[in-house]
Amino acid sequence: xxxxxxxxxxxxxxxxxxxxxxxxxxxxxxxxxxxxxxxxxxxxxxxxxxxxxxxxxxxxxxxxxxxxxxxxxxxxxxxxxxxxxxxxxxxxxxxxxxxxxxxxxxxxxxxxxxxxxxxxxxxxxxxxxxxxxxxxxxxxxxxxxxxxxxxxxxxxxxxxxxxxxxxxxxxxxxxxxxxxxxxxxxxxxxxxxxxxxxxxxxxxxxxxxxxxxxxxxxxxxxxxxxxxxxxxxxxxxxxxxxxxxxxxxxxxxxxxxxxxxxxxxxxxxxxxxxxxxxxxxxxxxxxxxxxxxxxxxxxxxxxxxxxxxxxxxxxxxxxxxxxxxxxxxxxxxxxxxxxxxxxxxxxxxxxxxxxxxxxxxxxxxxxxxxxxxxxxxxxxxxxxxxxxxxxxxxxxxxxxxxxxxxxxxxxxxxxxxxxxxxxxxxxxxxxxxxxxxxxxxxxxxxxxxxxxxxxxxxxxxxxxxxxxxxxxxxxxxxxxxxxxxxxxxxxxxxxxxxxxxxxxxxxxxxxxxxxxxxxxxxxxxxxxxxxxxxxxxxxxxxxxxxxxxxxxxxxxxxxxxxxxxxxxxxxxxxxxxxxxxxxxxxxxxxxxxxxxxxxxxx
Numbered sequence: 001x002x003x004x005x006x007x008x009x010x011x012x013x014x015x016x017x018x019x020x021x022x023x024x025x026x027x028x029x030x031x032x033x034x035x036x037x038x039x040x041x042x043x044x045x046x047x048x049x050x051x052x053x054x055x056x057x058x059x060x061x062x063x064x065x066x067x068x069x070x071x072x073x074x075x076x077x078x079x080x081x082x083x084x085x086x087x088x089x090x091x092x093x094x095x096x097x098x099x100x101x102x103x104x105x106x107x108x109x110x111x112x113x114x115x116x117x118x119x120x121x122x123x124x125x126x127x128x129x130x131x132x133x134x135x136x137x138x139x140x141x142x143x144x145x146x147x148x149x150x151x152x153x154x155x156x157x158x159x160x161x162x163x164x165x166x167x168x169x170x171x172x173x174x175x176x177x178x179x180x181x182x183x184x185x186x187x188x189x190x191x192x193x194x195x196x197x198x199x200x201x202x203x204x205x206x207x208x209x210x211x212x213x214x215x216x217x218x219x220x221x222x223x224x225x226x227x228x229x230x231x232x233x234x235x236x237x238x239x240x241x242x243x244x245x246x247x248x249x250x251x252x253x254x255x256x257x258x259x260x261x262x263x264x265x266x267x268x269x270x271x272x273x274x275x276x277x278x279x280x281x282x283x284x285x286x287x288x289x290x291x292x293x294x295x296x297x298x299x300x301x302x303x304x305x306x307x308x309x310x311x312x313x314x315x316x317x318x319x320x321x322x323x324x325x326x327x328x329x330x331x332x333x334x335x336x337x338x339x340x341x342x343x344x345x346x347x348x349x350x351x352x353x354x355x356x357x358x359x360x361x362x363x364x365x366x367x368x369x370x371x372x373x374x375x376x377x378x379x380x381x382x383x384x385x386x387x388x389x390x391x392x393x394x395x396x397x398x399x400x401x402x403x404x405x406x407x408x409x410x411x412x413x414x415x416x417x418x419x420x421x422x423x424x425x426x427x428x429x430x431x432x433x434x435x436x437x438x439x440x441x442x443x444x445x446x447x448x449x450x451x452x453x454x455x456x457x458x459x460x461x462x463x464x465x466x467x468x469x470x471x472x473x474x475x476x477x478x479x480x481x482x483x484x485x486x487x488x489x490x491x492x493x494x495x496x497x498x499x500x501x502x503x504x505x506x507x508x509x510x511x512x513x514x515x516x517x518x519x520x521x522x523x524x525x526x527x528x529x530x531x532x533x534x535x536x537x538x539x540x541x542x543x544x545x546x547x548x549x550x551x552x553x554x555x556x557x558x559x560x561x562x563x564x565x566x567x568x569x570x571x572x573x574x575x576x577x578x579x580x581x582x583x584x585x586x587x588x589x590x591x592x593x594x595x596x597x598x599x600x601x602x
Contacts, residue, residue, distance in 0.1 A: 002050050002060075009094040011066060012086040018070035019043065019063035019091065021099070025056040030280055031105035031130065032095055035062040036088070036114035038173075038258065039138070040166060042069025042188045049109065049260060052269050055276065059101065063091055065114065069188045078161040078194035081117065081204045082572040088121045092129070093567065103127045107276055111135040111260055112230065116201060119208045119238075122217050124523060124570050124577070126552035131218040131246075131279040133272050135259045139205040139238060140231035141198070149202060156195045163192040172228045173258035176265075200572075207574055209234060211524055212241035213296045214550040219244045220275040222268060225253035243296065248275060293497050294553045301495040301547035304532040318533035325534055331364035334371045342538025343531075344489070346413030346440030352377045353384055353416055375573060376527055382571040383520060386578040387488060388421035390569075394484050394516045394580065395426045406430040408482045410464040410507060411490040413437075415444040418486065419451050431457040432482070434464065437538060464490055465499045481512040492522045493537070495547040497557060504561035513585025517563050521554045521577040522546065551577055 002022045011017040020043050024030070033055065035046045043062035050060045064071035066079050066087055088108075095101040106129045110118040115137035122132060143149070144167070156162065170183035183189060208215075219242055223235050239249045250271045255262045262268070308315035329335040334357075338348045357369040371377070391407075398405045405428035409418055412433035422428065431453065433444050441459040448454045464487075485507055491500045511517070525531070525548055537544040554577075555565055563581035570577045 002056075004047070004050075009063070009091060009098070011071075011090050012083045015066060015073075015087075016071075017063050017066060017087060017091070019061060020047065022050045022060040024059045028057075029059050030057045031107065032059040032061055032099065032101040033276070034091070034095075034106060034108045035060060036108060036110035036118060037062065037065065037068070038111045039113035039193065040068070040168065040190045041183075042071075044069065044188065045183075045186075046111070046260065049269075052265075053273050053276075055273065059099065061091075061095065061099075063087075067194075068190055072190065078163075078196040080572045081120070081197065081200035082570065082574070084197075085117050085121045085124060085204075086569065088117060089125050089127065089568070092127055103129050105130065107131045107133070107279065109133040109135070109260075109272065110137075112138045112257065113201060116205050116208065119212075119215065120204050120574065123208055123211060123215050124551060124574050125568055126550065126555055128552075129217060131220070131276060133220045133222065133275065135222040135268075136224055136227055136230055136232075136257050137221070137235060137238070138201065138230045139209060139234040141201070142229060142231055149199065152195050152199060156199070161194065161196055163194050164198070165192050168229060172256065174256055174262050176261060176263040179258070179261050204574070205234075207524060207526075209238055209241070212238050213243045214294060214523070214552075216243045216245070216552070218246035218279050220248045220250065220272065222259050222271070223249070223251045224255040224257055224259050224262075225251060226255060227257045229257040246279070292553075292556075293495075294550050297548050297550060297553075298495055300528070301545060304529060304545045305495070305543075308533075321530070321534050328367050328371070331360045332368040332371050333358040333364070334368050338535065341439075342541065343535040343544055344493075345538035346435070346437060346443060348538075349380070349489075350414050350416055350443070352380055355381060374527075376525065376531070376575065379571040379573050379575040383488075383576040383578060384417045384420075386569045386571070386576075387417045387486075387518065387520070390518045390578055390580050391418060391421035391484075391486070392423070392426055394518065395422070395428060398483055398516075403483055404429045404480060405484060406432075406480060406482045407484045407486065408432045408434065408507075408510065409486040409488070410434045410462070410503070411487060412444060413440045414447060416447065417488065419447055419453065422451075422453070427453070427456075428484075429456065433457065433459045434462040435459075436461065436463050465503050481515070482510055483512050483515045485511055485515065485517045487517070487519045489520055491519075491554070491557075492546045492548060495545075497553075500557055501560065504557060504563075508561045508563065508583060511583045513583055515583045517558065517581045517583065519554070519558060519579055519581065521551055521579065522548045522575060523551045523554075523577060524548060524574050526573075526575075551579075555579070 005021045008016045008018055035049055037043055037046050042064045046062055066084060092103055092106060108118050108129060115134035116139060118132055119134060170180040174180060221235055221239050223232050252259060252268060259268050325335060329339045334351050337351050341347045352372060355372055357365045357372055359365050359368040395405050407428050409415060412435050415433045435441050438461055441461060445459050448457045494500055528546060532543050532545045535544040558565065558581050562584050564584055565579060565581045568577055568579040
């Protein structure tokens with residue numbers, strides 16, 4: 001058996017997770033293969049794959065997922081699925097820093113629950129890995145109890161975070177007597193599952209299935225002919241919807257759910273080995289690739305921009321929803337602000353950030369609370385939290401390196417998320433807030449005065465896509481280039497990539513080499529049509545049509561403008577991303593310390 005080393009790495013939020021490493025047996029390793037175990041299990045249960053795949057030229061890695069195996073720290077751990085996805089991202093980042101293995105040299109083999117998490121990770125983070133193998137992905141777990149998910153939702157609302165005992169027995173997974181016996185006697189097996197995780201996995205699976213067309217990583221899907229744990233019909237749907245050019249679907253009749261640990265797993269090992277060798281035989285192509293518009297989502301935005309036939313059922317439906325919203329706006333303060341100023345305006349977002357329901361009487365406050373608790377606004381507030389964390393860490397990194405902190409926000413609105421991030425000890429040397437709306441800038445100026453920052457700040461009415469101001473600002477000439485730039489909630493307003501590229505190119509020209517760029521994205525939103533057909537935007541009162549960009553496309557645009565992405569985070573629902581990049585060039589300070597600080601965000 002190949003020798004194994006044991007170590008720990010920092011997962012999401014600094015939580016220490018255990019992992020195993022089997023070094024390659026060749027002098028020049030060809031890459032790294034990450035093994036991700038099933039739910040309930042741990043990395044030791046898939047250690048046999050290292051020898052059975054017979055890929056001696058590759059490093060192998062496997063970690064115990066949070067709440068599993070040696071990564072379990074408490075009796076009841078209920079991480080959200082977003083946290084588990086972020087742990088995969090953190091592990092691949094760790095491979096780059098600790099083992100010098102780039103994402104383009106990584107392939108992932110994941111089973112069951114972890115296969116869904118892997119697909120979500122590739123969708124949400126665009127890591128640019130070489131390939132992924134998904135064995136019996138749990139896109140739909142067979143619960144066998146009628147209305148089980150509804151009942152679990154009610155139980156969680158009444159009891160809070162809790163766990164249920166799994167019905168899965170080792171004989172449901174494999175017919176290998178040795179693995180059945182090992183499962184039954186393994187003290188590291190987790191026999192319960194958090195209700196939060198079960199319900200979150202179901203939502204995550206639906207989202208990944210609905211947007212599989214944006215996944216372009218080469219993918220192999222393995223399915224068992226006698227799977228008693230997951231519904232295999234969704235695997236076909238996922239396979240056909242995949243945007244990957246290189247994909248394969250392998251079905252193994254007679255095998256149970258644990259394909260990678262079944263008694264007759266020889267053909268499975270051969271199929272996986274063949275697929276991985278084929279993918280690694282192809283020259284490495286640095287992803288995310290070219291910054292061309294992704295047709296899948298660009299066409300979606302163009303359809304939403306097209307008016308509906310006046311007498312179509314959909315047009316009638318959306319007119320009714322608009323009428324209902326207008327009626328609700330007579331009671332709800334938040335809806336009234338959105339209707340008056342645009343739902344994307346600085347005033348509207350400021351109200352959402354405050355998250356304090358108000359309106360005419362109890363009915364108005366109830367309606368307003370429902371409005372503030374819609375999925376989009378909840379995630380907007382989570383995006384604000386991620387933005388503030390990224391800003392604080394970037395400022396701290398610049399300060400630690402003895403560099404000036406000169407910040408520009410090119411679509412600042414009222415600037416609340418920036419100013420909220422600048423607490424004690426995080427005061428920058430200069431701030432420039434830009435926006436096209438004078439009303440937002442006046443409110444931003446008042447907030448600057450309130451926070452005691454007016455003496456170091458300027459506010460400029462600038463179109464983010466026009467030529468940047470280079471000579472005179474409101475307070476005179478700017479002596480030095482910016483060291484931190486922020487772009488939040490802007491680029492999804494444009495379906496075409498040309499203005500986005502122009503904006504990023506001009507912004508890059510205003511930044512010092514090694515400067516940080518914090519940018520947001522929107523790779524997914526479940527209410528795009530409702531927003532486009534019902535809500536209006538600030539600039540011209542037109543329908544608020546958003547073009548969600550796959551993270552790979554957005555990262556490619558940023559990379560083409562001369563930046564290197566460092567890290568990313570995303571909300572639990574997978575709607576808004578916050579990414580940190582660095583401008584290429586020879587900075588006047590040591591960037592590595594800043595990267596380490598930025599990796600601690602979470």
